[in-house]
Amino acid sequence: MKILRNGKIWAFVLPSLIGVTLFFFIPAAASLFYAFTDAGGRFIWFANFADIITNPVFQLATRNSLWFIAISVPLNMIISFLLAMLLQNLKHRKIFAVIFMLPLVIPSGSIVFFWNTLFADNGAINGLLLRMGAETVPWFTTNWSFAIIIMVFLFKNIGFNMVLFMAGLSLIPKDYYEAAKIEGAKSFATFRHITFIYIMPTSFLVLMMSIINSFRIFREIYLLYGPYPHQSVYMLQHFMNNQFLFANMQRLSVTAILLSAATIVLVIAVFRGQRKISDTFS
Amino acid sequence: MRLAIVVAVAVLSLIPVAFIISNSFMSDGEAAARYTSKITPESSFGFIYNNIHYMDMGFVPDVISLSAWRLILAQDPTHLRFLWNSLILAIPIVLGQLIIAPLAAYGLERAKSKHKEKFFFAYIIIMLLPMQALLVPHFIMAEFLGISGNYAAIIFPAIFATFGVFLIRQQMKGFRKEIIEAAAIDGAKELQIFLRIVLPNIKPTLVALAVLTFAEAWNIVDQAVVFIRDPYQMPLSVHLSTGLAGNMGIVFALSTLLMLPALIIFIYGQDDLSEGVIK
Structure with missing residues (x-):
């Protein structure tokens, strides 16, 4: 009876599981085969991995992607959280929330013309600089291109994440704060023991979405700078895109496997960290 | 201040x-x-x-x-064809997600198996991987099934994207379990519980998922570049960035055209967007 009931429950998961098995698990296993063989199908151990890891272009792309995530994700979370704290009890919150979330849904293809008009070599900002008597800046062909992408990412995500944090903050029961006040808790203590703890589930969600979106910003990078951008914004996705061009399954598989392994490590670290934080503070 | x-x-x-x-x-x-x-x-x-x-x-x-608008809507309707392509891609993806993801999330939340968290962990990994990494298995399977070059090669993997399962399950954790348990003891079938009790309660999340999935499907670039060979089959998002050759006269009208459906769905669903994600 119990098994039957359990079996019925799995029937709900089945459609999704079939799809994921078909389009992910099975072909991912196939990509393992590519990763350990050469183009002729001969087993060559880790030669493909060694080839990729020592590839300077792959190293550059990995470094850039890591830097991008390491800078953009925390920056995004900190700024949107601070803004949410600041605007917590805002009047007309609903209307502002709509406006703040707007950048998230604007398609990349539409928005790039705006950024291009601003930052191109003959763009509006350089025109303005020149008129003010300053030198023009080649935004797209120097390290500035990295800073611009960080800004584009923040522009797209801060509003939405801020609204999520605001929603999360409004869920914390007001009596907690009142009780803390009565007990004479300092505002930092209140923050540490109430706000910080109860915003954790929201932070976890925002963190996940930030990581996903930090990869998705590749579309803006690609549409703005093309397939061979300045070396500071050459990402893992550029590297993989160019391998798709040659349908180099060995390299593609190895890169995808390395990325998956890195993601597994990251997720385990996040889960452990989350548990540790809620253990220490609560 | x-x-x-x-x-x-x-x-x-x-x-x-x-x-x-x-x-x-x-x-x-x-x-x-x-x-x-x-x-x-x-x-x-x-x-x-x-x-x-x-x-x-x-x-x-x-x-x-109105010259730009007249051009893309009336004089040269090939542009509208790309809008149509985008719709044909995005609508099945959103509908498919809305059917598959809630079912899977409910099943995973209710199942008593110890292995379910392993599956869920795999779902989280898949959800976090960049599109290019996912395109490798998608590409292998599409070649195997012979659907490479078709919209199906983009639509099916997107329907089974795991973000929706993650999002809905996250919401269900806050859901009052007693209600479900009580209904189950009363002899309600799982499907009834799902349809009558769970679905109405997660409506904001479903709307949020629809808005986010649409915004994403409407924005397809990478998948289309890998899978679609015929330039006339490209979605509007790709056409806009590749097919215009700097024709500034219509760039902004086409950009607006691309933006409008995403804006309409966003404004329609905005009430539920934050509430559906954080609850």
Whole structure:
């Protein structure tokens, strides 16, 4: 009876599981085969991995992607959280929330013309600089291109994440704060023991979405700078895109496997960290 | 101070949209004059130098003109075909997600097996991987099934994207388990519980998922570039960035056209967007 009931429950998961098995698990296993063989199908151990890891272009792309995530994700979370704290009890919150979330849904293809008009070599900002008597800046062909992408990412995500944090903050029961006040808790203590703890589930969600979106910003990078951008914004996705061009399954598989392994490590670290934080503070 | 920050963030959020929409009402000549990059060699006093024309960013057209809109909607309707392509891609993806993801999330939340968290962990990994990494297995399977080059090669993997399962399950954790248990003891079938009790309660999340999935499907670039070979089969998002060759006269009207469906769905679902994700 119990098994039957359990079996019925799995029937709900089945459609999704079939799809994921078909389009992910099975072909991912196939990509393992590519990763350990050469183009002729001969087993060559880790030669493909060694080839990729020592590839300077792959190293550059990995470094850039890591830097991008390491800078953009925390920056995004900190700024949107601070803004949410600041605007917590805002009047007309609903209307502002709509406006703040707007950048998230604007398609990349539409928005790039705006950024291009601003930052191109003959763009509006350089025109303005020149008129003010300053030198023009080649935004797209120097390290500035990295800073611009960080800004584009923040522009797209801060509003939405801020609204999520605001929603999360409004869920914390007001009596907690009142009780803390009565007990004479300092505002930092209140923050540490109430706000910080109860915003954790929201932070976890925002963190996940930030990581996903930090990869998705590749579309803006690609549409703005093309397939061979300045070396500071050459990402893992550029590297993989160019391998798709040659349908180099060995390299593609190895890169995808390395990325998956890195993601597994990251997720385990996040889960452990989350548990540790809620253990220490609560 | 607070008000200043609110207004500043609001204005910043609105500027690009306002820029694109207002510029779509520029006449062809004005848009070209403002935004086409021109370098004209000039000579004076015997020196030859390059005179660079800097873009003249404007928010109000000199003359309000519908010429760009007339061109893309009536005179050259090939552009509408790309809009149609985008719809054919996005609508099945959103509908499929809305059926598959809630079922799976409910099943995973209710199942008593110890292995379910392993599956869920795998789902989280898949959800976090960049599209290019997912495209490798998708590509292998599409070649195997012979659907590479078809929309099916994009639509099916997107329907089974795991973000929706993650999002809905996250919401269900806050759901009152006693209600479900009570209904189950009363002899309600799982499907009844799901349809009558769970679904109505997670409506905001479903709306949020629909809005986010649509925004994503409407924005397809990478998948289309890998799978679609016929340029006329490309979605509008790709056509806009590759098929115009700097025709500034219609860029803004097409950008607006691309933006509109995403905006409409967003505004329709905005009430539930934050509530559906955080609850």
